Amino acid sequence: MALTAWGFIYTAPGSDPDHETVVETPDCRTVFVGVDHPEQAIPAAHRLVANGAQLIELCGGFGPIWTARVIEAIGGAVPVGAVAYGTEAIDQVHAIFA
Structure with missing residues (x-):
């Protein structure tokens, strides 16, 4: 089976979760x-x-706890992955969200 449809959920202040951006x-x-x-x-x-x-896929802002909650909430209906940042990016990511 080929991948023909997927979703990416990201965190951003002021976002409206009912608004979707579609790229086809x-x-x-x-x-x-x-x-x-x-x-x-x-x-x-x-x-x-x-x-x-x-x-x-979930953005890195969700972390493992919210990733697990999403997987549980959808009952494992589809694979759920999460973006992760390596240790080399810790200072930069911290500066963005500090």
Whole structure:
């Protein structure tokens, strides 16, 4: 089975989780959803799965706890992955969110 639809959920202050940005190529549809608070990722993930997403990726701001909560909330319906930053980026990431 080829990947034809997936979603990316990211955190950004002031984001409206009901707003989606869609990028389509001839072979794949990607849906980006911004959330203001991590708990908003759960209904967003449900919506992505209901609309045919074959996998979901979460931005690094979710961390392992919220990644696990999203996986549990959707019952493992699709794979859920999370962006991670290496130790070389710790100072830079901290500066952004400090």
